[in-house]
Amino acid sequence: METIGRDLVEMQRVPLAAAHVAAIQAIGTERSYPAGTILVSPGDPADRFIYVVAGEIEVLDVFTGERLVPSTLGPTQFMGEISFLSGGNWALPFRAAQDSRVIEVPRGDMLALMGRVPEMSDIIITVLAARHRKHLESGRSSLVLIGAEGDRTISRIAEFAGRNRLPCASHPLGSEAARAVAVSCAADPERPVVVFGRDMVVTDPTPEKIARLMGLSRDLVDEETVDVLIVGAGPAGVAAGVYAGAEGLRALVVEDIAIGGQAGTSSRIENYMGFPTGISGADLVWRGEVQAMKFGTRFAMPLRVDALERMADGSFCATFSTGTRVRAHAVVIATGVQYRRMAIDRLADLEGAGIYYAAIENEARFCREGEVIVIGGGNSAGQAAMYLSRVARRVRVLVRGNSLAASMSSYLSSRLEADPAITIEYGAQATAVHGEQRLKAVTIRRDDAEEVVDTCAMFVMVGAVPNTVWLADLVRLDDKGFVLTGADAGAAAPHATSCPGVFAVGDVRAGSVKRVASSVGEGSVVISSVWSHVHAGAGRAP
Numbered sequence: 001m002e003t004i005g006r007d008l009v010e011m012q013r014v015p016l017a018a019a020h021v022a023a024i025q026a027i028g029t030e031r032s033y034p035a036g037t038i039l040v041s042p043g044d045p046a047d048r049f050i051y052v053v054a055g056e057i058e059v060l061d062v063f064t065g066e067r068l069v070p071s072t073l074g075p076t077q078f079m080g081e082i083s084f085l086s087g088g089n090w091a092l093p094f095r096a097a098q099d100s101r102v103i104e105v106p107r108g109d110m111l112a113l114m115g116r117v118p119e120m121s122d123i124i125i126t127v128l129a130a131r132h133r134k135h136l137e138s139g140r141s142s143l144v145l146i147g148a149e150g151d152r153t154i155s156r157i158a159e160f161a162g163r164n165r166l167p168c169a170s171h172p173l174g175s176e177a178a179r180a181v182a183v184s185c186a187a188d189p190e191r192p193v194v195v196f197g198r199d200m201v202v203t204d205p206t207p208e209k210i211a212r213l214m215g216l217s218r219d220l221v222d223e224e225t226v227d228v229l230i231v232g233a234g235p236a237g238v239a240a241g242v243y244a245g246a247e248g249l250r251a252l253v254v255e256d257i258a259i260g261g262q263a264g265t266s267s268r269i270e271n272y273m274g275f276p277t278g279i280s281g282a283d284l285v286w287r288g289e290v291q292a293m294k295f296g297t298r299f300a301m302p303l304r305v306d307a308l309e310r311m312a313d314g315s316f317c318a319t320f321s322t323g324t325r326v327r328a329h330a331v332v333i334a335t336g337v338q339y340r341r342m343a344i345d346r347l348a349d350l351e352g353a354g355i356y357y358a359a360i361e362n363e364a365r366f367c368r369e370g371e372v373i374v375i376g377g378g379n380s381a382g383q384a385a386m387y388l389s390r391v392a393r394r395v396r397v398l399v400r401g402n403s404l405a406a407s408m409s410s411y412l413s414s415r416l417e418a419d420p421a422i423t424i425e426y427g428a429q430a431t432a433v434h435g436e437q438r439l440k441a442v443t444i445r446r447d448d449a450e451e452v453v454d455t456c457a458m459f460v461m462v463g464a465v466p467n468t469v470w471l472a473d474l475v476r477l478d479d480k481g482f483v484l485t486g487a488d489a490g491a492a493a494p495h496a497t498s499c500p501g502v503f504a505v506g507d508v509r510a511g512s513v514k515r516v517a518s519s520v521g522e523g524s525v526v527i528s529s530v531w532s533h534v535h536a537g538a539g540r541a542p
Contacts, residue, residue, distance in 0.1 A: 015076040020120040024051050028103040033096040040090045042142035042197040043213055049110040050079040055100025060093040062142045062198050063184040082132040085293040089215030091142055135167040144181050147173035147192030154192045155352050160207040162362035163258035165286055207302050217300035222324045226252045227534050229318055229328035231305050234261020235516045236506025237334030238288040239523030245295025247531050256304035260285040261336045263516050265358035267387035272517055314537055329534045333504040340463030346433055354439025355458050359384035367392045370456035373442055377404050381461040382412040389421040398428040466508045475499045482510035493529040501533055
């Protein structure tokens with residue numbers, strides 16, 4: 001199956017051409033660092049590109065101070081993490097292993113140079129993507145979670161990090177690794193905790209705090225103006241970000257949960273053109289995010305739009321959950337849908353502790369050799385069941401109807417039926433959940449009969465509803481809350497809403513085809529209308 005980045009060998013030795021190095025020297029500053037000097041630490045802004053002229057740079061284990069990986073960076077190589085593209089923060093510490101000489105280029109100047117020299121940009125982005133992939137796979141990071149398996153707060157951070165492809169290490173409470181980390185930063189080894197670097201124990205950890213540490217919205221300025229604000233970073237929103245940046249529009253994409261949206265929870269997509277061996281939804285959208293950042297599009301999260309108002313001059317002002325306000329000449333709504341919470345007593349009490357709305361690695365690790373339940377008859381439910389069948393002893397798929405033909409792709413339903421670890425139960429629904437701190441069992445009703453089934457996890461993937469409550473007073477919605485566009489909204493452009501300057505794409509749009517490819521297509525096409533609106537009105541953002 002396709003994955004992000006390419007092989008790590010490319011990261012270890014992909015030299016820039018002589019002309020590229022000369023261009024870097026022309027705009028950079030040469031600096032020397034004695035052996036033992038820390039060049040960057042976790043949490044420092046990724047505000048410069050560092051090319052190694054002479055010497056040796058090593059990556060450190062922040063908790064021990066020892067070399068983290070055997071490979072080091074030498075002459076013709078460069079320091080950098082994928083956060084450099086977005087203006088985030090460094091996640092790992094780098095140290096001069098011997099006296100070293102480097103060329104440093106401010107981030108803005110380097111991105112401008114990469115934009116002018118695509119061959120150089122391709123090499124740098126390939127290397128940064130490969131490094132990020134290796135960092136994710138290594139399980140070693142400056143962000144460490146202890147006790148996620150038993151603490152709801154830590155588990156929530158693990159989910160946030162996993163869905164947003166943030167490298168982190170997770171250790172069971174009481175393990176030797178957990179004790180070593182806790183002792184190194186003077187934390188209580190018997191309590192769940194989040195640690196970032198050796199000197200920071202994160203008190204009352206939240207996704208927002210972790211995002212700030214990683215610099216996910218570091219450069220967002222109150223009252224700034226952009227050409228287009230894209231709300232939602234699923235396939236439609238990210239595609240819009242790619243094309244907006246490519247067309248020279250100043251674009252800001254905001255997301256309140258995770259880059260990738262609902263598609264990011266799909267472990268394997270096999271019917272997206274160009275990926276014959278399949279690709280995970282998270283990988284697919286992550287590639288798009290990197291591509292959009294290459295063109296200058298910015299991403300900020302977790303950030304929820306609480307209010308959107310149209311100003312007297314026809315522009316828009318969005319107020320975020322943080323209180324920050326951003327103005328935009330156009331807005332693209334790409335907030336997608338979310339699974340409906342079923343009307344079951346105590347369901348909310350066990351969310352994140354056995355009841356989940358996504359099936360990716362973070363959730364799957366709690367299901368090894370257990371019995372799990374998947375609720376739903378759509379492609380997302382089918383993909384979740386296939387993925388979970390690799391780790392769980394048995395997967396029950398509960399479908400209220402008597403067939404999957406109308407709701408699930410044929411290739412996927414055929415695979416479910418052929419998998420001996422998966423049982424499809426038609427005419428079945430969950431009616432009760434059992435357990436105190438974690439889910440222990442679920443009551444299943446078929447016709448008039450009920451059965452209590454022991455289970456370690458239940459995945460709810462049914463009843464998708466649009467995220468449009470915040471839009472009700474600005475654009476017209478249908479009776480289910482989906483955004484009306486085109487002729488249905490009295491607009492000429494197919495993705496325009498009833499409010500000039502506001503557009504809707506992807507699953508949130510009434511009448512859309514609920515498929516990743518369709519969402520990507522709509523996000524790509526809408527930018528033509530956005531560009532025309534921006535340039536026909538008050539002009540480009542100052």
